[in-house]
Amino acid sequence: NPLFIYGPSGLGKTHLMHAIGNAIKENHPHMKVMSITSENFMNIFVETLQRNQGKLFRNTFRNIDVLMIDDIQFLESRESTKTELFNTF
Numbered sequence: 044n045p046l047f048i049y050g051p052s053g054l055g056k057t058h059l060m061h062a063i064g065n066a067i068k069e070n071h072p073h074m075k076v077m078s079i080t081s082e083n084f085m086n087i088f089v090e091t092l093q094r095n096q097g098k099l100f101r102n103t104f105r106n107i108d109v110l111m112i113d114d115i116q117f118l119e120s121r122e123s124t125k126t127e128l129f130n131t132f
Contacts, residue, residue, distance in 0.1 A: 047115075060111050067109055074108040081117040085124050104131050 048056050064078045079087075091100035104110060110131075112118075118125050 049116075057113050060113060064109065064111055071108075075106065076109040076111070077104075077107045078111045078113070081112050081114045084112055084128070085118065085121055088124050088127060100127070101131065 048059060050056060061078060064076050067074055067076050088100060091097055112128075118128065
């Protein structure tokens with residue numbers, strides 16, 4: 044289930060996201076938790092597509108229990124990346 048944390052720059056959203064990830068790892072060590080920026084997510088997506096490794100991308104992200112994407116608003120204009128993200132979940 045998605046959780047969106049939003050607000051003006053500089054209020055600590057990224058810090059909160061990392062704290063949530065750390066708490067999940069501490070309380071549920073068996074869970075796979077990934078924290079990534081939208082830019083890195085998009086770069087990984089593009090690189091795997093260019094290498095014809097779309098299946099690897101999907102398998103990687105579908106095997107994560109908790110995926111936290113910072114600055115997800117930057118994916119707004121990236122239709123194929125958005126589609127892949129939403130199809131992943």
